[in-house]
Amino acid sequence: MSAVQPLRRGLHLVASRSVATSGPLAANASVQLFARQQRTSSRLPAVGRSLAPRPWGAPALSQQGAVRHYASPSTPLRKTQLYDLHVAHGGKMVPFGGFSMPLQYSDLSHVESHMWTREKASVFDVSHMVQHQLSGPGAMDLLMKVTPSSLDKLKENTSTLSCLLEDGTGGIVDDCVITRRSGDTFYFVTNAGRRDEDLAFLEAEISAYKATHGPDSLKWEILEDRGLIALQGPQAASVLQAVAVDTDLSTLYFGNCREIHLTLPGGEQTAEPLLVSRTGYTGEDGFEISIPTAKDASLPQKVTELLLADPAKVRLAGLAARDSLRLEAGMCLYGSDISTSQTPPGASLGWVVGKDRRDPAAKPFNGAASIRPQLASPAKTLSQRRVGFTVEKGPPAREGAFLVDLNDESRTPIGVITSGLPSPSLGGTNIAMGYVKNGMHKKGTEVGVVVRNKVRKAVVTAMPWVESKFYRPKA
């Protein structure tokens, strides 16, 4: 019963979910049926094995875009620089975003790992994500066309959550974090599961820009050789400070970044500085650390092992904990909670649109013509809202479950859950995120959610469920 062996049945749930989310309303009645068909077909071994090699754990983590990619069994899974380290620590490796990534490790269960992150600190390998650098005289212009962020107001070495937007529709191509490294140099990180779409999108936008402004207007690099890890949890800062002797992390606030050398066990400094950003995807204080490998190919392992030196404080955590942590923190997962079908305001992410970019007279960005009216009068323009739900005791409401009006016996869908699970931090209380029709989105509104054909009561709840503990300057 090796922990490394995932449960094949999960494949079918995954398949049913990815279908359910690709056409929420159409899939309404068929969710259960489809799951059953999938399961039934699994009885033929050949079918079971030829399905996308996604074990049970991957689904809610799925960046749906990724499903399509690695649905093709011919695409071999990639490995991050930390693959061997994961395996050595008993990582249960699963396909995710085209990579073989750890779902969890043998030392802690999913729930234990989740709580460990909330109480101590965890290291996550996020090297599968795509790191980019865009520089040149046109870099700001280009990024302010493809995102709605006020990047011109962004100070050096600070970052912002943003969205890449489709031209015309303003649909979210991907969410990303953009850091201004210097005047016209930007570092940004996009999702692994959207790699192909993002690269095609950026390639087209950048080519068009260069066609007008000249080949030297932009320099776009994909930083393939860099590792990326996240150190998250209340003890993250003290653990990192202990090995970052030349810098004072108490002045590195949420949303800031700094190049830092760490001191390795032998006393020597890391061969190159690491780009340390105070940010994360758990709601805890913590850091994302971009690690170059040009001068030392083993630097990602060395840094990870350095941070793991005291197992009483820091453990490795995988995708399973990452997903439950981010949901408790009310954060979106691309492919589950957001997609090209939503604009930022349509996904209740209107705040990513810079204040000065909302004015119809301001310089446009992709989709501005649809997005600006949505921000100005949401009640008139948005048919549904993304909100949180707390679901009554019993089975969790998960991705693909339909929302109904409790007074409507016909169970006409009024929305759909896009992420949901029993919250480890809240003792198993069922929490969920999803879209509900405009008017039913106010905090405290009671709705029904259909789980395996039974209607369960859910209440619209403010997110996050677990208060974020970002390290900000004291007011």
Place this chain on the structure above:
Amino acid sequence: MAAVARCLRPFASRALSQQLPLAGVRRVSPAAGFPRGSIRSFSQSPLSQLKKYTESHEWIDLAADGTAKIGVTEYAAQSLGDVVYVELPSADLEVAAGEPVGAVESVKSASDVLSPVSGTVLQGNAALEDKAKLINESPEGDAWIAEIKVNDPAELDALMDEAAYKESISGEDH
């Protein structure tokens, strides 16, 4: 061959139940009122003939009177991780082979439990209502999920025996 297997099954079933630590609990079912006798001599009977497994990681254990308990395997329980909720079937539910007879939910995912054979549900395991975690502790013992009256014991012949099941999961490594 199948007929022989069927004849052996009742005896082997009891032999198995005596070998398992939780035999007492399993015996509580009124349906399993098969008299205990000098069964020990049958303890050499191949277990594979009464406890069978599915590719979707359920087990089914057939008793002498045509009732059977259904649950998820050790392997499944381990893969699921912390089980937080078990959906039990209601009595009298008629299930076909491959149809859900319950569901098991961990923090991470939900999985249907498919009935390995057709039959009618006698009861769900009420012990799981308050303690879903039992699935992690004793998946092939106390934490059976459904007890059903099997329509045709011959349906079990198509399922995997323990050796075949173990073989099938040994290849599932990613």
